[in-house]
Amino acid sequence: MANFLILVSIGLELRISKVIYYLKECSVLSIIKFLIVPFITSLIAWKIGLGEIDSGLPLKVIIVLSSTPVALNALIPPSVYDMELNMVNSCWLFTTFAMIIIIPVQYFVVNLI
Numbered sequence: 001m002a003n004f005l006i007l008v009s010i011g012l013e014l015r016i017s018k019v020i021y022y023l024k025e026c027s028v029l030s031i032i033k034f035l036i037v038p039f040i041t042s043l044i045a046w047k048i049g050l051g052e053i054d055s056g057l058p059l060k061v062i063i064v065l066s067s068t069p070v071a072l073n074a075l076i077p078p079s080v081y082d083m084e085l086n087m088v089n090s091c092w093l094f095t096t097f098a099m100i101i102i103i104p105v106q107y108f109v110v111n112l113i
Contacts, residue, residue: 025087042062
């Protein structure tokens with residue numbers, strides 16, 4: 001119920017038309033969130049041997065969790081402290097829709113392990 005209330009309160013401030021103004025920021029954030037973070041965390045997990053445990057299940061979980069979109073919790077501080085809410089909302093929306101591409105890539109990568 002709390003997530004629903006947060007989503008509604010954030011959704012009231014969401015301006016979809018503003019996403020186009022923040023495409024550069026959203027693209028940079030997506031590269032970091034969907035490429036760099038999963039690569040580094042997966043490399044660390046593989047180096048410490050998580051690929052050897054239970055048919056690589058811990059490594060697969062780390063790959064999936066490290067490449068998830070920006071969460072709703074990231075939208076709360078800008079809303080409370082009157083920061084650049086349009087940029088944060090744009091990045092949240094952009095990374096959520098980017099999952100259309102990321103999920104098939106995750107499926108392919110996880111099946112390689």
